[in-house]
Amino acid sequence: MAIETYKPNGKFNPIVFGIVPGLGLAGGLIGGWIYQALIDLIPWIILGAIITFLFGIMLGVLVGFGLKWGKCRNRAIAIVLGVCVGITGLGFSYFWAYQRVKSDVMSDPELVKETGGQFGFGDYIDARVAYGWRVTGKHGGTGTSWSGGFVYMIWLVEAVLVVGMAGAAPLVYASKPFCEECDCWAKKESIGEVHGVDNNRIQAAAAAGDWQGLVQPVGDPQSNRWIEYTVYTCPVDGHPMWLSVDLKWETTKRKKDNEVESEELVEYGLIDPGLVMLARQSVQQGPRMPEKYVKSRAALPQGKRTPKTPGTTPQHAQGPQRPGAPRPPMPRRRPPQS
Numbered sequence: 001m002a003i004e005t006y007k008p009n010g011k012f013n014p015i016v017f018g019i020v021p022g023l024g025l026a027g028g029l030i031g032g033w034i035y036q037a038l039i040d041l042i043p044w045i046i047l048g049a050i051i052t053f054l055f056g057i058m059l060g061v062l063v064g065f066g067l068k069w070g071k072c073r074n075r076a077i078a079i080v081l082g083v084c085v086g087i088t089g090l091g092f093s094y095f096w097a098y099q100r101v102k103s104d105v106m107s108d109p110e111l112v113k114e115t116g117g118q119f120g121f122g123d124y125i126d127a128r129v130a131y132g133w134r135v136t137g138k139h140g141g142t143g144t145s146w147s148g149g150f151v152y153m154i155w156l157v158e159a160v161l162v163v164g165m166a167g168a169a170p171l172v173y174a175s176k177p178f179c180e181e182c183d184c185w186a187k188k189e190s191i192g193e194v195h196g197v198d199n200n201r202i203q204a205a206a207a208a209g210d211w212q213g214l215v216q217p218v219g220d221p222q223s224n225r226w227i228e229y230t231v232y233t234c235p236v237d238g239h240p241m242w243l244s245v246d247l248k249w250e251t252t253k254r255k256k257d258n259e260v261e262s263e264e265l266v267e268y269g270l271i272d273p274g275l276v277m278l279a280r281q282s283v284q285q286g287p288r289m290p291e292k293y294v295k296s297r298a299a300l301p302q303g304k305r306t307p308k309t310p311g312t313t314p315q316h317a318q319g320p321q322r323p324g325a326p327r328p329p330m331p332r333r334r335p336p337q338s
Contacts, residue, residue, distance in 0.1 A: 016070025060169025
């Protein structure tokens, strides 16, 4: 039986159509100027691509805040508003680039004479396509000049990154759990982690929709995997509850430091409060050990503590002793000298 998960119902507050465009205009106007200034200042293409990517995320986060304030649970509206804000921000960045080039042209007497004192946005497009950009490699040097058709290709990639991220990022906000009865977003709380879980059993529990097996996982002494619980609760009356379960583990790639990888077993699963309490107990007490492991541990002889005497080696460091074997002689203490 599959676990019932949260699905947004598509409702929204009409105020979202005023909040999101306002945030988008402010973010596009200010962020577009900063973005274009950084693009013109940094000649390295890799850093430029990263800055473009971050500019799109920034616009998407602004849209997400507007969706949250407008209580928008409609994914289609989130995408449309994000794309519109992305296009607006990109347009403002081109406007600032045009203003900078126009200022340079108008400050040069020869260019003023050549252009007749007129330099429109179309003239900026023609000049950018003709001269392009000079891109510097990671080792410095004169770099490579990209002009002509390459300019249109760069603009296309830039638009895909900015508009794509601005449209995709708001989906995270519109998909979060929302309590319809209390008309509020659910409160997020990280319960904690349970280390050393049996990978096969936890995967089987997730596939079978077994909440009991997920909140009380079976342990494996040799496992390097752990699960993380995140609960979403209505802040008004504490109900309903949704639980997300992530499986994580460490891997080493190309002789670098260990990296943490994860797999989402359950996202926003509707859960009973009593099962959430069991998950909290598992975080505090650890996973349940297999019955055969518990029996094997109970069958081991209970060692006796050996009093530590100066000059002797503890019994656990001397290796195994045969039953009935005599203990090593204890050194005699010297009488105190007068």
